[in-house]
Amino acid sequence: MMLNGKYDYDVVVVGAGPAGSATAKTCAEKGLEVAMVEKLPVPFAVKRCGEGLSNDSVKLIGQKIPPECIARKINGAIVYSPGKKAVIDLHREAGYILERKLYDKWLAAEAARAGVYVQTKTAATGVIKKDGFVKGVEIEFEGEKSALSSRVVVAADGVESVISRMAGLKTTNNLVNIFSAYQFEMVGIEMEDPDKIIVYVGNKISPRGYVWIFPKGEDVANVGIGIGGLGYEKTARGYLEDFIKSDEGLRKGSIVEVNTGAIPAGGFMDNMVLNGLVAVGDAAHQVNPLHGGGIKEATLGGMIAGDVIAGCIEKNDVSQSALSEYNKIWWEQQGKRLRNIEKARNVIAKLSDEDLDMLVESVTGDDIVDFTRGKKLEKVAQILLRKPGLITLARHLL
Ligand SMILES: Cc1cc2nc3c(=O)[nH]c(=O)nc-3n(C[C@H](O)[C@H](O)[C@H](O)COP(=O)(O)OP(=O)(O)OC[C@H]3O[C@@H](n4cnc5c(N)ncnc54)[C@H](O)[C@@H]3O)c2cc1C
Known part of the structure; x- marks a missing residue:
């Protein structure tokens, strides 16, 4: 049931x-007349995020x-590797640890203010198809079932993306790209510097991934891990x-929230559309494959998708071929950069603890920031080339 009485x-x-929210608002x-349905009573009521977002990202998405x-x-x-440490000192507001339960609610409210009809506790339970086109979704609110019809359905339903799969879009990802993540929000802890995020890499600590401490206050932080494959x-x-047992400052803390989730870190999709359907965000694997951050990527993906959908509806053509403009623009603006980062991630994942030490010891803070953005990969390659055993690996970055 839609409380506004509108089903088309x-x-x-x-x-x-x-x-x-980014797609709907755009x-x-x-x-356009837009409805956005969310199955949870409040968007992001179940947190699955370290909540980190850089200031550069905020500027880029214009929020x-x-x-x-x-x-x-x-x-x-x-940044800690098993035997080395790098400190990245940036300016005061280099980034933020968000309160995502409030942030996502604010994003939905901003979409509503732009004219979107938003209804929470409303799950899409099925996809309506007619003549080879996705034409809407079945929904359920408080046990009451109904159907919404539309020109375009946007699957922004996160990593599981049941809607894309129901519609017939191939979203299967290679297991190497799926990161299992587990996190505690901890209170009463002691951190080395509660104004900096702390990251630990190493094959024994977190194979093919990292442990993070993202401070939310002087004695409170998201303490989490993502491991790949x-x-x-x-x-x-x-x-x-x-890891927590080994850290005196964390050991004394309490757990006020447990978060689990999967991160589609790589395995970018050549095609993210069908007739009448567009997939965005985690549903389309739009995540930085090195650090697993997806807030910025999901928002940028949504903004591109919204523009293309509006253009297609104006031209009265929502076929897969017309909506493919979204594939083209996303790959030009985001995909190429993210694929480079994926390459870098695959190289780093193969490094021994000793190689990770060499890398952390040899780079500057700025290098690390650039590296996470897919830039200066050749500098990392030059460092790896110092060791004959890493030459083949290093070549992947050149
Ligand atoms: C442990 C962990 C830590 C992370 N840390 C960070 C970080 O620090 N920084 C960062 O940038 N990214 C981080 N990420 C990734 C980030 O959380 C995601 O990339 C981002 O939330 C993706 O946004 P989205 O809108 O695509 O999907 P989501 O945020 O997952 O939103 C999908 C929404 O769809 C709803 N939904 C699903 N199915 C239906 C349905 N059938 N009907 C109606 N609604 C439905 C869900 O309830 C959900 O609200 C982390 C992820 C994990 C798992």
């Missing part, structure tokens, strides 16, 4: 995360984030618990 829209967006600003959505301002990072001796939770 230009665009129906499934999922009110960063991707859904479409509404272009004059004026209200202060209550920001838990802490961050001025840099500390399969076949390790422990689960993500096991690695994280062992």
